[in-house]
Amino acid sequence: MSLGDLMAFAWRALRGHRLRTILTLLGMSIGVGAVVLLTALGEGARGYVTNEFMALGSNLLIVLPGKTETTGNAPILGGTIRPMTLEDCEAIQRRVPRVRRLAPLSVGSARVGYGERRREVTVLGSTPELLPVRHLEIAVGRFLPDVDLDRGAPVAVIGRTVQEELFGGDNPLGQPIRIGDWRFRVVGVMAAKGQSLGLNMDDVVIVPVTSSMRLFNQPSLFRILIEVGAHSEIDQARREVLGVLRERHEGEEDVTVLTQDSVLGAFDRILGALTLALAGIAAISLSVAGIGIMNVMLVSVSERTPEVGLLKALGAPPRQILKVFLIEAIMLSAAGGLLGLLIGYLGSSILSRAFPALPAHPPAWAVSAAVIVSLLAGGLFGVLPARRAARLDPVLALAGR
Incomplete structure (x- = not known):
């Protein structure tokens, strides 16, 4: 029998048990689709984080209060022995050219x-x-006044959502608003920006830093954003900023200075591991689907024992019997893999449309790996049933035993 004859023979066998074939296809397609969709989700998360930080510019330093060695907590919590003050900001501006x-x-x-x-x-x-450092824009009015750091003018700039919720169609400029127990005068409205690093910039109110620290009774700054002249100077500027703050904090390096490269590198490693973990979880479902194919083929061998006996009686060698059932298993896994690719790409497309900021596109390696593994699963898990069929005794097989 030629390869075409073997495939036609396998196709007729699969069509003879349509429900069982469809259920087996679904098992394999769900496994492949899970690999494609979950890796697309992981790659989309990585792309989203990268785009967010790239939007800030490659020459940005972020100073966080606190360091694991001095506080025992993660720097992101902002805990520190010494507060990070406005005087620290003035020292950095004065001493780091x-x-x-x-x-x-x-x-x-x-x-x-x-x-x-x-x-x-x-x-x-x-x-x-903050306006140029965070690449913000003013839609109406002006931004915060240029006053000394230790002076807090009672003025506020509001986001687009705040304007719509509080003022509706009224002009907010010059109007008084109350923040907690303090009164501020609106001097500007931000242009719509949306989410940025997890914060909705349309739903914020921006006031002078001194006023904010008094309003919330905060002894320490939350962050210091520093824009360096050129990306090539970023490492030297980081060392100089750390040197100034270490000197001001009695020799203790109790702050963390992040660069865009270090943050992206950390997120890339974390999200890369997450993507691989998701792919591993999805690969388990592929293995389960392969076991399902093996069970279906074992049942098929039992049901078709007389058919195998007839083929052997007509002179079909064991190798040809093995090929018949092996090709049938591979056809099942191949069809399931193609259906899974369709499901995965459709799911990725839905994700991208539902969340435009999340570039959920499956990587080529994941697609290739899913298809190859599905074919291998069909071949490997189809070997046992195929060998069992090839070893059947023709006399006993014709008798249905």
Whole structure:
């Protein structure tokens, strides 16, 4: 029998048990689709994080209060023995010539009100330098006034969502709002920006950093954002900033200075491991699907014992019998793999449309690996049933035993 005859023979056998064939296909297709979809999700998360940090610029330093060695906590928690103050910012600006711009950042949450309307929002305290450092834009009015760091003017810049919720169609410029127990005057409205590093910039109120620290009774800054003149100077600027803060903090290196490269490298490693873990979990379902194919083929051999006996009686050698059942298993896994690819790409497309910021595209290695593993699973798990069929005694097989 030629390869075409063997495939036609296998096809007729599969068509003879349509329900069983469909269920087996679904098992394999779910495994392949899971590999494609989960790796697309992992790669999409990696792309999202990369795009978020790339939008900040490659010459940005982020200073966080706290360091594991001095606090025992992760730096992201912001815990520190010594507070990171506005005086630290002035020292950095004065003593690190590579610093182009510096924006201290204080963060809190408060109820903001205008008239009878109230809304819980995130309040950011900073300086005019926050506008260019974070690549923000003003839609109406102006940004924070350029005053000394230790002076807090009672002015506020609001996000687009805050404007719509509190003022509706009214002009907010010059209107008083209440943040907690403090009164501020609106001087500007931000242009719509959406999510940035997990924060909805349309749903914030920005006030002078000194006012924010007094409002929330904060002894330490949340972050210091530093823009360096050129990316080539980023490492030297980082060392100089650490040197200034270490000197001011009595020789203790109790702050963490992050660069875009270090943050992206850390996230890339974490998300890369996550992608592989997701692929591993999905690969388990492929193995289960392969076992399902083996069980189906074993049942098929039992049901078709007389057929195998007839083929042997007509002179078919054991190798040909083995090929018949092996090709049948491979056809099942191949069809399931193709259906799984369709499911995976369809799921990725739905994810990308539902979350445009998440570039959920399956990587080529995952697609290739899923197809190859599905074919191997069909071949490997089809060997046992095929060998059992090839070893049947023709006399006993014709008798159905």
